[in-house]
Amino acid sequence: xxxxxxxxxxxxxxxxxxxxxxxxxxxxxxxxxxxxxxxxxxxxxxxxxxxxxxxxxxxxxxxxxxxxxxxxxxxxxxxxxxxxxxxxxxxxxxxxxxxxxxxxxxxxxxxxxxxxxxxxxxxxxxxxxxxxxxxxxxxxxxxxxxxxxxxxxxxxxxxxxxxxxxxxxxxxxxxxxxxxxxxxxxxxxxxxxxxxxxxxxxxxxxxxxxxxxxxxxxxxxxxxxxxxxxxxxxxxxxxxxxxxxxxxxxxxxxxxxxxxxxxxxxxxxxxxxxxxxxxxxxxxxxxxxxxxxxxxxxxxxxxxxxxxxxxxxxxxxxxxxxxxxxxxxxxxxxxxxxxxxxxxxxxxxxxxxxxxxxxxxxxxxxxxxxxxxxxxxxxxxxxxxxxxxxxxxxxxxxxxxxxxxxxxxxxxxxxxxxxxxxxxxxxxxxxxxxxxxxxxxxxxxxxxxxxxxxxxxxxxxxxxxxxxxxxxxxxxxxxxxxxxxxxxxxxxxxxxxxxxxxxxxxxxxxxxxxxxxxxxxxxxxxxxxxxxxxxxxxxxxxxxxxxxxxxxxxxxxxxxxxxxxxxxxxxxxxxxxxxxxxxxxxxxxxxxxxxxxxxxxxxxxxxxxxxxxxxxxxxxxxxxx
Amino acid sequence: xxxxxxxxxxxxxxxxxxxxxxxxxxxxxxxxxxxxxxxxxxxxxxxxxxxxxxxxxxxxxxxxxxxxxxxxxxxxxxxxxxxxxxxxxxxxxxxxxxxxxxxxxxxxxxxxxxxxxxxxxxxxxxxxxxxxxxxxxxxxxxxxxxxxxxxxxxxxxxxxxxxxxxxxxxxxxxxxxxxxxxxxxxxxxxxxxxxxxxxxxxxxxxxxxxxxxxxxxxxxxxxxxxxxxxxxxx
Numbered sequence: 001x002x003x004x005x006x007x008x009x010x011x012x013x014x015x016x017x018x019x020x021x022x023x024x025x026x027x028x029x030x031x032x033x034x035x036x037x038x039x040x041x042x043x044x045x046x047x048x049x050x051x052x053x054x055x056x057x058x059x060x061x062x063x064x065x066x067x068x069x070x071x072x073x074x075x076x077x078x079x080x081x082x083x084x085x086x087x088x089x090x091x092x093x094x095x096x097x098x099x100x101x102x103x104x105x106x107x108x109x110x111x112x113x114x115x116x117x118x119x120x121x122x123x124x125x126x127x128x129x130x131x132x133x134x135x136x137x138x139x140x141x142x143x144x145x146x147x148x149x150x151x152x153x154x155x156x157x158x159x160x161x162x163x164x165x166x167x168x169x170x171x172x173x174x175x176x177x178x179x180x181x182x183x184x185x186x187x188x189x190x191x192x193x194x195x196x197x198x199x200x201x202x203x204x205x206x207x208x209x210x211x212x213x214x215x216x217x218x219x220x221x222x223x224x225x226x227x228x229x230x231x232x233x234x235x236x237x238x239x240x241x242x243x244x245x246x247x248x249x250x251x252x253x254x255x256x257x258x259x260x261x262x263x264x265x266x267x268x269x270x271x272x273x274x275x276x277x278x279x280x281x282x283x284x285x286x287x288x289x290x291x292x293x294x295x296x297x298x299x300x301x302x303x304x305x306x307x308x309x310x311x312x313x314x315x316x317x318x319x320x321x322x323x324x325x326x327x328x329x330x331x332x333x334x335x336x337x338x339x340x341x342x343x344x345x346x347x348x349x350x351x352x353x354x355x356x357x358x359x360x361x362x363x364x365x366x367x368x369x370x371x372x373x374x375x376x377x378x379x380x381x382x383x384x385x386x387x388x389x390x391x392x393x394x395x396x397x398x399x400x401x402x403x404x405x406x407x408x409x410x411x412x413x414x415x416x417x418x419x420x421x422x423x424x425x426x427x428x429x430x431x432x433x434x435x436x437x438x439x440x441x442x443x444x445x446x447x448x449x450x451x452x453x454x455x456x457x458x459x460x461x462x463x464x465x466x467x468x469x470x471x472x473x474x475x476x477x478x479x480x481x482x483x484x485x486x487x488x489x490x491x492x493x494x495x496x497x498x499x500x501x502x503x504x505x506x507x508x509x510x511x512x513x514x515x516x517x518x519x520x521x522x523x524x525x526x527x528x529x530x531x532x533x534x535x536x537x538x539x540x541x542x543x544x545x546x547x548x549x550x551x552x553x554x555x556x557x558x559x560x561x562x563x564x565x566x567x568x569x570x571x572x573x574x575x576x577x578x579x580x581x582x583x584x585x586x587x588x589x590x591x592x593x594x595x596x597x598x599x600x601x602x603x604x605x606x607x608x609x610x611x612x613x614x615x616x617x618x619x620x621x622x623x624x625x
Numbered sequence: 626x627x628x629x630x631x632x633x634x635x636x637x638x639x640x641x642x643x644x645x646x647x648x649x650x651x652x653x654x655x656x657x658x659x660x661x662x663x664x665x666x667x668x669x670x671x672x673x674x675x676x677x678x679x680x681x682x683x684x685x686x687x688x689x690x691x692x693x694x695x696x697x698x699x700x701x702x703x704x705x706x707x708x709x710x711x712x713x714x715x716x717x718x719x720x721x722x723x724x725x726x727x728x729x730x731x732x733x734x735x736x737x738x739x740x741x742x743x744x745x746x747x748x749x750x751x752x753x754x755x756x757x758x759x760x761x762x763x764x765x766x767x768x769x770x771x772x773x774x775x776x777x778x779x780x781x782x783x784x785x786x787x788x789x790x791x792x793x794x795x796x797x798x799x800x801x802x803x804x805x806x807x808x809x810x811x812x813x814x815x816x817x818x819x820x821x822x823x824x825x826x827x828x829x830x831x832x833x834x835x836x837x838x839x840x841x842x843x844x845x846x847x848x849x850x851x852x853x854x855x856x857x858x859x
Contacts, residue, residue, distance in 0.1 A: 074722045077737035116718070116725050117735055119783030172717055173725045174733040176661065176784060 022070075029071040033078040033087075044087065047072075051090040054098050062103060069106040076110075076117040088121075092128045095136040096159045097143065104158065108166045116173040125170065126181050129163050130188050133205040134198045144197050160205065168213050182218040185209065186225050192232050192288065200294045203229070207302045211311075220318045226299065227322040230336040233292040237334060292335060293526040300342050300532040307346040316343050316351045320358060328362070328374055331513060337378070337520050338533055341386065345536040348388045356382070356397055363427065364404055373426040373515045376401070380430035381521035384437035387536045391441045394434065395448045401431055402455040409463045416466040418508035425509040428460060428467035429516065432479040437543050439482050458489050470505045472516050626713045628706040628776075632667065634699050636676075639692045640683075648683075652676055652695060661731055663781035669703030670784055672729070704729065706776045706786055713798050716770045719754040721747050724790070726772055732784045736774060740789035745796075761807060764800045771798040 032043035050068050053061060072079075072091075081088065091114075096104045115125040135143035146152035170177050185206060190199045203226055210219035306312045319339060327337050344352040359382070362375035379401075383394050405427045418425060435442075443449040461468055468476050468491070483489045502517065510516025524533045644651035659671045676699040683693040706712060714728035724736045738747075745756040745766065758764035766772055774788035774795045790796060793809075 074720075077722060077739065113720075113723075116733065117723065117737070118787070119733075119780030119785030122783050122785075173727075174783070174785070175727055175731045176733075179661075180783070 022067075025067055025071045026074050029068070030075045030078050033075055033080075033084060037080060037083045044084075048087050048090050051087065051094065054094070057099075062100065065099075066103055066106045069103070069110050073106075073110045073113045076113045079114070079117075081118075081120050088124070092124055094128075096132045096162065097135045097155065098139075101158055104162055108162050112166060112169050112173070115170045115177070122170070122174055122177055123180055123184070126167075126177065126184050127188070129166055130181075130184050132159060132163050133202050134190075140195070140198070144195070147197060156201075160208070163205075164208055164212060167209070171214060178214040178217040181209075181214070182221050185218070186221060189225055189229065192229065192236060192291070196287070196291045196294060199229075199291060200298065203295055203298055207298060210315075211302070211305065211309075219315075223315065223318045224322045226295070227319065227336065227339070228326055230292065230295060230299070230339070231326050231330050231333055233288055233295070234333045234336045235330060236288045237286065237292065289526065293528045296335065296338065296526060296529040297532075299339055300529055303339070303343050303346060312343065312347050313350055316347070316354065319343060320354060324358070324362070328371055328378070332518055333520070335524070335526055338524060338529075341382070341521055341536070342532055344382075344386065345388050348386075348390075352386070352389060353393070356393075360397065360400055363401075363423075369423055370511075370513065370515070372423050374518065376423075376426050376430045377515060377518045378520050380433045381519045383434045385521040385538050387538050391438065391445055391448055394438050395442055395451050398431060398434060399451065399455055401427055402457055402460065405431065405460050406456040409460055409465055412463075412465060415464055416469060416505075418470050418505050419511075421465055422509040422511065422515075424465065425467055425470045426515060429471040429475060431457065431460075432471060432475050433519075436475065436478050436482060437538060437540075439486060439488065440543070440546055443486060443488065452488065458491065461489070461491055469503075470509055472506045473503050627710040628704055628712055629672075630669065630703050630705065632669075632701050632703055634667065634701050636697055636699055638695050638697065639686065640695060642691055642693065645693065648693075648695065649678070652678065652697065656699065661784070663784065667701060667703055669705030670732075671701055672704050673702040675700040704732070706779045708776055708778065710776045711773060711794070712776055712786070712788070713771055713773050716766060716768055716772055719747075719756065719766070719768060721754075724756065724766065724772070726774075726788075728786060732786055734774070734786040734788050736788045736790050740777065740787075740791055742791050745790065758796070761800070761804070764797055764804075766797050772796060773798045773801060 028043070029047065032047055035041070036044035047068060050064055053065070057065065079088070091107075091110065094107060096107065099107070111125045111128065114121040135147075143152070147156060167177075167181060189206075190202050192199075194202075206222045206226060209215065210222045303312065303315070306315045323337070323340055327333050327340070330336075340355060344355050356379065359375045359379040363372050363379065366372040366375065379397070383389060383397060405424060408421075408424050408427075412421065412424075414420075442452055468480075480491055483491055506516045507514070510518075523539060524530055524537065638652050638655045640648065640651045640655070653676070656674045656676060659674070661670060661672075663670050676697050678695065678697045680696070683695045686692045686694060712728055712734070714726035714732075714734055716724060716726045718725040722738045724741065726734045726736070728734055741756065744758050744760060746759055748755055748757055753767060755765050755767040757766075772790070772795070774790050775792055777787045777789050779786050794801065
């Protein structure tokens, strides 16, 4: 093969009007490299210049670049990491995104050859390939626009397919390279402040690695790193600027999730807002939420494909370990835990049961009280909200919870004491919460009904430790209402804190983290990924309707909600100029959710009567702590 | 194959106090972190370990975290290729300028074309790349062949070996073993004669040794028999 070079090439006047054969060019390149070691850098510098040239290449230049790359591929044994520093820097600075497929192929061959030739280049080659997970940052805006078009998507596939097949090729020659790759990918993972398209693309690549040939070696740490990133994003989303809650409504009334087919219409000064537009308004401007949303879509899709290829259980085991380490221990994560929810929904028999038994174990025999309470909160929320969990399984798990609580209170002879017995109270609250959602479905099966009646729930509730007084009043109230209605338990009618969301005592057992009001699998709020969760999710309105079909006045009035206006909080309005004391008060107030008119406090931030069609718990995150 | 050795090491493994319940598992986990990394103290890459914890006692280190220091003896299998050692590995890729092989499944080796002796010629046969010896047509090196080569250098960080096929006793391992005479004949005849003389000397020596040993062995037997008889009597 010979190439005709345009005489106008200023870069290579020595090679003008000559045509080379492959071996001649090989020879020339080798000589250039050897000469550079000796100190004679002319041909060497020309070579470097060819590599550097990347703007708007005409076909001749492309051909020249390709032949140079091919010649270098053959000459890697002559390369020296120190003497040919600038050439190597030029090669590793190239981005596959800037070139056509021919040059990409030649470059990739060169990288494989370099990596295999000497150990010192392996890390550099892998780093260069990992950098190519995303388009070059110097022309990021151009590529972001390009990626919205079909040809941009094509380009992306061309680049990423080559990158991943190169990893495989290098691994064939250098068996230990996946270990180095794992470390490099983890270290170079973009932080949460990176632009959304880039972080999404990087995570997409990590998931490709997980499901690829090297998946057994690197997959585990990829998943763990992704979960960590999800939690990082999750905790960045502040509840503050999102929703205000109506504190006089009970927990169940606060949730007015609409079913397929009917949407809540909320009016505000004549505007009609649907739930969709509400979500949009709250999260639309929130970049972090959007990133989290996109990443969760990726994760859910990946789990779906794992389930399709039969790998879900192994993947789930890794996720479960990561869950115990980071999600369970993170303070009130909002959405990251839905990864577990979705995985369980794909395989309730194996993954779902594994999840539940892990949570029960942590509750029953865990070490840290906060984690035990957190685990039982996850358990209760999961059993209540997962449509795919069979009533028999719910009953069985409830029984183990009840047994634990019963054993516990039998060993106690003291009186009511929220702090000392907080684990017990959280267990009781969990039992009541699950029964609020599942009572109907359990008692409709005769065998389960008798199983339920045999459980020592009444004994627990009547015990001097008085869980009915300590647990969250709105839950207790709802539970008692249901118990009476279904004639299941005989429990005291009169109840002190009727109508209140929470009480002093519940706050006491919940502690500073407010684990009494922690319901991790409350309705999902992220827009794009909602479609994965929705079909498997039990909304309170679905359950409530089945209980209160006949009763008109007891139904939490949708009409009431429709009438009242909502006031949507402004952007984060914690005034930086406020005195330190104000912030402290603000934090304290955030923790307390006793119903009072707080509209006077924050400079009119809350206007009017705040009525939320909110699906989430009150904002009690002590971010400022 | 050279380069592998077994060593006994006296180790102290420091365990976090939370591991106090499952010491054996923790020890194995700590030792496994040594695998496939080059260690200067052992002068080699640890490939396998066999720990033997002698006592139940461990010293507690003073400090914020009271780590437990467990003493143990471990047998280690080490891989430490030194220059001019003869190694064997499977070829994974052939190119005009190099041969790439994998040793023991984890270490990559490359032999550059200047280290391949002229005897071997690069060819492409039926779409597959192969190095064929000019003198012996059957002596081929292609993907999947086990080759024997000399070590030129060893990169300890990435466990990468640079090898050479210059010497006569390097090449396709199977062919070399099967055709011992042919490649040793490839040398000059003087060397061959030397070898033959050496061989003869060796066999003669061996015979001498055997002769000398036989009587001594017989003696021992006799002594044992005598001892036995004495025992029986007493």
